[in-house]
Every structure is written in structure tokens, then in C-alpha cells.
Amino acid sequence: MSNWDTFLTPYRQAVEELKVKLRGLREQYKLSSKHTPIEFVTGRVKPVTSILEKAKLKNIALDELSEQMQDIAGVRLVCQFVGDIDTIVELVSSRSDFEVVEARDYIKTKKESGYRSYHMVIKYPVHTIDGEVSVLVEVQIRTMAMNFWATIEHSLNYKYSGEIPENIKKRLQSASEAAFRLDEEMSMIRGEVRDAQQIILQNKENYQRDRERREGG
Amino acid sequence: MSNWDTFLTPYRQAVEELKVKLRGLREQYKLSSKHTPIEFVTGRVKPVTSILEKAKLKNIALDELSEQMQDIAGVRLVCQFVGDIDTIVELVSSRSDFEVVEARDYIKTKKESGYRSYHMVIKYPVHTIDGEVSVLVEVQIRTMAMNFWATIEHSLNYKYSGEIPENIKKRLQSASEAAFRLDEEMSMIRGEVRDAQQIILQNKENYQRDRERREGG
Amino acid sequence: MSNWDTFLTPYRQAVEELKVKLRGLREQYKLSSKHTPIEFVTGRVKPVTSILEKAKLKNIALDELSEQMQDIAGVRLVCQFVGDIDTIVELVSSRSDFEVVEARDYIKTKKESGYRSYHMVIKYPVHTIDGEVSVLVEVQIRTMAMNFWATIEHSLNYKYSGEIPENIKKRLQSASEAAFRLDEEMSMIRGEVRDAQQIILQNKENYQRDRERREGG
Amino acid sequence: MSNWDTFLTPYRQAVEELKVKLRGLREQYKLSSKHTPIEFVTGRVKPVTSILEKAKLKNIALDELSEQMQDIAGVRLVCQFVGDIDTIVELVSSRSDFEVVEARDYIKTKKESGYRSYHMVIKYPVHTIDGEVSVLVEVQIRTMAMNFWATIEHSLNYKYSGEIPENIKKRLQSASEAAFRLDEEMSMIRGEVRDAQQIILQNKENYQRDRERREGG
Numbered sequence: 111m112s113n114w115d116t117f118l119t120p121y122r123q124a125v126e127e128l129k130v131k132l133r134g135l136r137e138q139y140k141l142s143s144k145h146t147p148i149e150f151v152t153g154r155v156k157p158v159t160s161i162l163e164k165a166k167l168k169n170i171a172l173d174e175l176s177e178q179m180q181d182i183a184g185v186r187l188v189c190q191f192v193g194d195i196d197t198i199v200e201l202v203s204s205r206s207d208f209e210v211v212e213a214r215d216y217i218k219t220k221k222e223s224g225y226r227s228y229h230m231v232i233k234y235p236v237h238t239i240d241g242e243v244s245v246l247v248e249v250q251i252r253t254m255a256m257n258f259w260a261t262i263e264h265s266l267n268y269k270y271s272g273e274i275p276e277n278i279k280k281r282l283q284s285a286s287e288a289a290f291r292l293d294e295e296m297s298m299i300r301g302e303v304r305d306a307q308q309i310i311l312q313n314k315e316n317y318q319r320d321r322e323r324r325e326g327g
Numbered sequence: 328m329s330n331w332d333t334f335l336t337p338y339r340q341a342v343e344e345l346k347v348k349l350r351g352l353r354e355q356y357k358l359s360s361k362h363t364p365i366e367f368v369t370g371r372v373k374p375v376t377s378i379l380e381k382a383k384l385k386n387i388a389l390d391e392l393s394e395q396m397q398d399i400a401g402v403r404l405v406c407q408f409v410g411d412i413d414t415i416v417e418l419v420s421s422r423s424d425f426e427v428v429e430a431r432d433y434i435k436t437k438k439e440s441g442y443r444s445y446h447m448v449i450k451y452p453v454h455t456i457d458g459e460v461s462v463l464v465e466v467q468i469r470t471m472a473m474n475f476w477a478t479i480e481h482s483l484n485y486k487y488s489g490e491i492p493e494n495i496k497k498r499l500q501s502a503s504e505a506a507f508r509l510d511e512e513m514s515m516i517r518g519e520v521r522d523a524q525q526i527i528l529q530n531k532e533n534y535q536r537d538r539e540r541r542e543g544g
Numbered sequence: 545m546s547n548w549d550t551f552l553t554p555y556r557q558a559v560e561e562l563k564v565k566l567r568g569l570r571e572q573y574k575l576s577s578k579h580t581p582i583e584f585v586t587g588r589v590k591p592v593t594s595i596l597e598k599a600k601l602k603n604i605a606l607d608e609l610s611e612q613m614q615d616i617a618g619v620r621l622v623c624q625f626v627g628d629i630d631t632i633v634e635l636v637s638s639r640s641d642f643e644v645v646e647a648r649d650y651i652k653t654k655k656e657s658g659y660r661s662y663h664m665v666i667k668y669p670v671h672t673i674d675g676e677v678s679v680l681v682e683v684q685i686r687t688m689a690m691n692f693w694a695t696i697e698h699s700l701n702y703k704y705s706g707e708i709p710e711n712i713k714k715r716l717q718s719a720s721e722a723a724f725r726l727d728e729e730m731s732m733i734r735g736e737v738r739d740a741q742q743i744i745l746q747n748k749e750n751y752q753r754d755r756e757r758r759e760g761g
Numbered sequence: 762m763s764n765w766d767t768f769l770t771p772y773r774q775a776v777e778e779l780k781v782k783l784r785g786l787r788e789q790y791k792l793s794s795k796h797t798p799i800e801f802v803t804g805r806v807k808p809v810t811s812i813l814e815k816a817k818l819k820n821i822a823l824d825e826l827s828e829q830m831q832d833i834a835g836v837r838l839v840c841q842f843v844g845d846i847d848t849i850v851e852l853v854s855s856r857s858d859f860e861v862v863e864a865r866d867y868i869k870t871k872k873e874s875g876y877r878s879y880h881m882v883i884k885y886p887v888h889t890i891d892g893e894v895s896v897l898v899e900v901q902i903r904t905m906a907m908n909f910w911a912t913i914e915h916s917l918n919y920k921y922s923g924e925i926p927e928n929i930k931k932r933l934q935s936a937s938e939a940a941f942r943l944d945e946e947m948s949m950i951r952g953e954v955r956d957a958q959q960i961i962l963q964n965k966e967n968y969q970r971d972r973e974r975r976e977g978g
Contacts, residue, residue, distance in 0.1 A: 127564055
């Protein structure tokens with residue numbers, strides 16, 4: 111196994127396990143008659159080139175990566191409403207299969223760039239063929255509108271190596287405001303939507319229950 | 328095999344094959360140094376209960392479902408920019424492994440509700456253990472903002488069986504306008520983002536090429 | 545959520561998580577320069593009809609299913625060589641993310657039918673939207689030849705509701721002996737194969753290491 | 762996109778599509794009340810290092826790879842019984858979404874090494890972002906016992922670069938005979954098993970039909 115493969119294996123495993131665990135929560139919400147605060151879950155391990163660039167930029171020695179770089183492994187939970195974010199934060203915090211070591215709320219205090227998102231860093235134990243190790247994983251929680259904007263900003267940041275020209279910065283900020291307004295509009299009909307989803311789910315449930323009753327299940 | 332299973336099998340197969348085919352295009356864009364017009368691809372077969380409800384509502388006889396109901400199978404292509412939609416429409420239209428039988432542009436002329444999306448209906452040939460059959464599949468193409476809004480509207484429509492009260496209708500419309508504005512803001516930085524993505528991809532490419540040159544590949 | 549869905553949800557989740565965890569071990573072996581004792585991993589939740597049939601047969605009350613029926617959730621690890629089974633048993637036993645509550649060795653003492661396999665029952669903790677629960681999962685470990693035979697026997701057992709006629713029983717037993725002989729022949733070249741696999745993997749590793757050295761990775 | 766990525770993209774796409782198509786057939790058999798001739802389907806694209814080694818060994822120029830190397834893309838169909846192979850060959854040959862360009866029967870005339878398998882080469886059309894291209898794909902059809910043996914032989918061949926020592930060759934041949942005997946034993950109970958599987962499936966079907974009748978589906 112190469113050095114990088116050896117190093118990244120537990121991170122890859124952590125991301126795979128967390129995706130299955132968090133997607134499982136989503137499925138359980140969909141089966142219940144509750145609103146689903148998780149719209150989708152993604153995950154990735156940072157490419158080696160990006161790890162090296164960031165280490166250089168932030169002055170992190172390669173033998174301190176596992177403690178100093180918190181986003182080598184990352185999972186992202188995307189939701190429909192700003193109000194869903196709190197529900198997810200609680201859900202994640204209450205688990206005992208990993209430990210939350212840090213949390214940063216870029217929604218209450220958004221970044222100057224316009225970036226909004228809730229970040230947590232967790233310590234996740236992985237069982238490998240050589241025994242148990244713990245790795246840091248960054249958990250990002252955001253709405254679909256925040257996610258859309260962040261994807262776009264990420265590309266531009268990369269293009270200008272973090273130094274986006276003033277005129278484009280302004281455009282990004284006004285896009286960020288449009289995304290924020292969309293989130294606000296959506297929040298205002300959230301109550302309505304929650305009720306609607308509950309009705310859909312209860313219909314399914316009744317249908318299912320009828321089925322089982324008739325089959326004596 | 329039950330009647331419904333027999334009937335739905337080719338639809339399920341069509342959706343699985345189309346997801347692999349369209350996600351393949353996305354991967355090819357990501358490997359090339361072009362902007363990727365496809366952000367993600369989803370697909371589903373309409374649940375039996377929904378087929379029955381719609382057949383009742385639209386007065387479709389059950390033995391005419393395969394010709395009269397065009398969205399029993401559905402795939403959705405979601406993109407970042409309004410301008411990406413044309414690229415996808417062309418890409419889908421130029422293929423010879425299925426036939427486009429209809430197209431409706433709800434972007435140029437959005438629905439009264441605020442709904443925006445580009446719809447195509449295709450005729451897709453499936454090879455089953457009993458031979459070849461063709462099924463209709465609805466292809467929806469929309470931006471992330473359109474998609475977000477449409478998800479919300481779908482739940483509300485279901486709740487009120489299509490008869491959404493006036494006050495909620497208005498809120499939905501203003502949310503639709505916010506989504507529209509977000510799409511417009513994003514369009515204005517699209518050129519910037521495309522350039523940025525090209526730079527990212529060319530870097531990867533150069534890196535890859537260097538690697539292979541050194542390995543004599 | 546229907547009663548059965550409520551009941552089976554943590555079992556489904558346990559199977560999904562265990563498949564990812566055990567397949568992860570396989571990937572780690574493939575990346576290392578060791579022989580891979582895991583050829584493939586499968587998993588399933590028992591269908592409701594089969595749970596009901598078994599409950600009836602074994603006289604298990606429905607409210608005692610979670611303690612009395614140990615194979616509602618099941619995962620299977622299939623390997624190339626009889627000697628791999630011990631390695632897997634150790635690997636599974638040494639983990640701290642679940643507890644082994646029972647083990648039965650049908651390889652040392654095969655069943656009269658000809659059945660060979662190593663069974664473990666584990667207690668696996670699952671985090672759901674309603675908190676943590678533990679479920680029993682049956683872990684089956686067998687060679688490819690054992691697995692092939694067991695699949696066939698399973699169908700026949702079902703056909704005859706467990707009462708396979710004498711002449712077919714005999715044929716099954718002689719098939720079981722053929723499978724046993726194949727396992728023995730394979731065991732005799734296991735050492736050779738292990739060496740071979742190590743050579744393949746070391747070549748890959750050297751190739752990889754060279755690559756990284758040249759890239760300063 | 763690097764040269765190799767450009768070259769291998771349509772092969773990767775072909776393998777993904779064929780896996781979905783062939784696994785779809787398996788699902789259809791499982792839903793029908795017929796015996797399933799396909800136990801599982803796998804697929805892979807040959808690693809670049811193996812392509813280069815084989816090209817050297819067989820004296821194939823790199824610009825003739827697409828016509829001269831038939832197994833750059835490969836899919837494998839594994840079945841329970843020798844008799845299933847004919848069913849699969851017919852099923853594959855009767856499709857119109859690709860063309861069979863060659864077939865070699867290493868079961869009627871097994872290789873000296875003990876290798877048994879049915880090989881077909883097909884020409885498969887792929888739609889890429891740059892238009893349509895056709896690639897060659899090798900389709901291997903074999904029983905589980907043949908597959909088991911072939912996996913082992915493959916490792917040993919690699920170890921000894923194709924020149925396996927005489928004593929190990931003999932052991933491999935006697936393992937091949939054991940695999941052959943297992944296939945024969947299994948063939949003798951094939952009729953029994955087919956009946957059994959039909960009974961299982963009909964029970965499921967009746968159960969399903971009852972359900973739908975009661976629901977007016």
C-alpha cells in the first residue's frame with residue numbers, strides 16, 4: 111500500500127460509513143409521518159493534490175495532517191429549510207457512535223464573502239484490518255440555496271486562488287442575497303409544506319396498514 | 328409476476344439504463360476541460376397508487392396507460408445555469424438510442440403557478456427476457472433553483488389535491504420569483520464560473536499528463 | 545410507518561452498515577500486500593412471509609421475535625479457502641463496534657444434510673431517529689464451494705418444506721462431498737496462490753510508490 | 762482528459778451499461794416463475810498496466826488496441842448449472858442493442874490447463890459527449906465452480922508469468938477435475954432445483970396477486 115493510500119484508507123472508510131448512517135436517517139424520516147429534514151447526503155475525501163496545496167497554504171507539516179487538517183474527510187447534509195438545520199445539528203450531536211469536537215455557525219454570522227453553512231467537526235472511530243483508529247470528519251449542514259451558492263463560490267475561489275476581483279466579489283454577494291431571500295420565502299411556507307408532507311405520508315401509512323390488516327400481517 | 332410488476336418492469340429497466348447513460352455524460356464532462364451542464368441526475372417509476380389516482384383524474388383507461396400516461400417513468404437532469412438547459416436538450420436530442428416524441432418548454436412560457444422546467448418525452452427501447460418493448464419516459468431538465476421550488480410546490484399541490492388556497496398560491500409565486508432572481512444572478516456570473524471550472528480541469532489534466540509522460544503511458 | 549416497517553427498520557440499517565464495514569475490510573486487504581480472506585459480502589433482511597413461517601414452525605410469539613429469531617438480519621462473508629474462515633472469525637471477533645453473542649461451527653461438525661458453514665450471532669447497535677437500539681444479526685462465513693452447495697440445498701428444502709425425499713437427499717450429499725473435495729484440492733494450492741497474490745500486489749505497490757516518489761507525494 | 766482516460770471512457774461506459782442491462786435480466790427472471798440462469802454479473806475495465814503488458818506480449822501496436830485487444834472491457838455472467846450457459850448464450854445473441862462478433866466454446870473443448878468457460882465478443886455502441894462510438898467487449902459465461910477455479914488459476918498464471926511449474930500445473934488440473942465433478946453432481950439435481958425455485962416463486966406470485974385483488978389494483 112502506498113503512503114497516501116495507507117493514510118487515506120480510514121478517511122475513506124469513515125465517509126462511506128457516515129453516508130450509509132446519515133442516509134439511513136433520511137429513509138427513516140421518509141417512512142415516518144414526520145417532515146424529512148435531510149434532503150440529500152454527499153461525502154468525499156479530499157484529493158491528495160488539494161491536501162498538499164492546503165498544507166502549504168496553512169503551513170501544516172505532513173506528519174501533523176491528521177490533527178491539523180479537519181476536512182480531509184467531509185460529509186454534507188443538505189436540507190430544504192433553514193429551520194431544518196437545527197434539527198439535524200441535534201440529531202448529529204445526540205449520537206454515541208462518534209464525538210463532536212467542534213462546531214461553527216456561519217449562518218448566524220455569515221462570512222464576509224456571503225458564505226452561509228453550519229460546520230461541525232467529529233471524531234469518528236474506524237475498524238481497519240490493523241485495528242481501530244479515529245479520524246476527524248467535517249460535517250457541513252446547509253439549505254439547497256446555500257449549497258447552490260457555495261458550489262459556485264468554490265469554483266471562483268479556485269480560479270483566482272482565493273483573490274477574487276472586486277467586481278466579481280460584488281456579484282457573488284448579490285447572488286448570495288438572492289439565495290438568502292429564496293431561503294426566507296421558503297421558510298414562510300415551511301409550516302404549510304410540513305403539513306402537506308405529513309398528509310402524504312399518512313395516506314401512504316393508512317394504505318400500508320390496510321394492506322397488512324387484510325393480510326393478517 | 329403480478330400484473331403491476333409485469334407492467335412496470337420495462338419502465339424500471341428504462342429508468343435504470345437512462346440514469347447510467349446520463350450520469351456517464353456527466354462523468355465525461357468532468358474528465359474533459361469543458362463546463363459540466365449536468366449537476367445531477369435522478370430517476371423514478373411512479374408508484375402504483377399515484378398511477379391509479381392520475382388515471383382517475385385524467386380519465387385514462389388502465390389498458391391505455393402505456394400510450395396515454397407519459398410520466399410513468401421519469402428522469403430528471405438538474406443543472407447550475409439556465410443556459411445549461413439548451414446544451415442538455417441538444418445532447419439528448421442528438422442520440423440515436425431513443426427517440427424524442429414531444430417537447431414542452433415551461434421556461435420560455437412558465438406555468439401560471441410559477442413552475443419552470445423543460446420537458447421532453449422519449450420512446451426508449453428495452454430488452455427484456457421476453458423480447459424488446461418500447462416505453463415512454465418523461466425527461467425533465469431544470470436548474471437547481473427551479474428544482475428546489477418545484478419540490479415544494481409538489482408537496483403543496485398534493486396536500487390541497489391541486490386546489491391550493493389563494494393566499495398560499497401567492498406565497499408560492501413570490502418564492503418562484505425569488506428562485507427566478509437567483510437564476511438570473513447566477514447567469515450573470517456564469518461566464519466567470521465556466522472559465523474557473525476550465526482552469527481547475529486543465530490543472531488536473533496537466534497533472535495527469537505529466538504523470539503519464541513520466542510513466543511512459 | 546406500518547408495524548412491520550417500524551420493526552424491520554433497524555435490521556435493514558444494521559445490514560447496510562455491516563455490508564459497508566465488511567466490504568471496507570476487503571478493500572483494505574486488496575490494497576495491502578496480504579491475501580484477501582474475503583471474496584465477497586452479501587446481506588439481506590428476511591422477508592416478512594419467511595419470518596411468519598419460521599415463527600409458526602418454531603413456535604415463536606411475535607412479540608419475542610427480536611430475542612428469539614436470530615437471523616432476521618443476515619450478512620454472509622464468502623472466501624476462497626477453508627483456511628480463510630479462521631482469519632475472518634478472528635477479525636469479526638476482535639471488533640468493538642458490536643458484540644458476538646454466539647458461535648456455531650458447522651465446518652468441524654457438518655450437519656447431516658451435508659451443510660457446512662461457520663455461524664456467528666452478533667448484537668449490533670443502530671442509531672435511529674428515535675434513539676439507539678440493538679439488533680441481532682447472523683453472520684455466516686463459508687467458502688465459495690460451501691456457498692454454492694448451500695444455495696442449492698436451500699431451494700430444495702423450501703420445495704419439500706424441509707422434508708426432502710430420500711433419493712434426492714442422497715444426491716445432495718454426494719454433491720456436498722464433491723464440494724468438500726473441491727475445497728480440499730484448493731487448500732492444497734492455497735500457499736501457492738497466497739504467494740502469487742502477494743507478488744501481484746507488491747508489483748502494484750511498487751508501481752504506485754514510484755509514481756508518488758516522482759511526484760513528490 | 763489524459764490520453765488513457767480519453768481512450769478508456771467509452772469502455773467504462775459500455776461496462777456500466779451492460780452491467781445494468783444484464784442485471785436487469787436477472788431481476789426479471791426472479792420476478793417471473795422461471796429458473797434464473799444468471800446468478801450474478803460482474804464487469805471491469807482492464808487496468809492500463811495490464812493493457813500495456815498484454816500489448817507487449819502479443820505484439821499489438823498501441824494504435825491498434827481497439828481492434829486487436831478484445832478484452833479491454835469485460836463482463837462476466839456466472840450461473841449455477843452448466844445447462845444455464847446455453848440459455849444465456851441465446852439470450853445474449855438475440856438482442857439488437859449490440860452485435861456478437863465472435864464466440865469461443867471452452868466448455869465443449871476445455872483448455873489444456875483445465876480452463877472451462879464460454880466466451881463471446883460483442884460490438885457495443887456507446888453515446889458520448891462527442892458522439893457515438895463502438896467498442897469491443899468480452900462476455901464470459903461460466904458456472905460458479907468454473908469461476909472459482911478460474912480465479913485461482915489467474916493468480917497463479919500471474920505469479921509465474923504464464924509459465925506455471927509442472928507440479929503445480931498438475932494440482933491445478935486435479936482441482937479443475939473436482940470443479941467439473943461438482944458441476945456434474947449439481948446438473949443431476951438441476952431438474953429438482955428448477956421445480957423447487959418455480960414453487961417458491963409461484964407462492965410469492967400468488968401472495969402478490971391476492972394482495973392486489975383485495976386492493977382492486
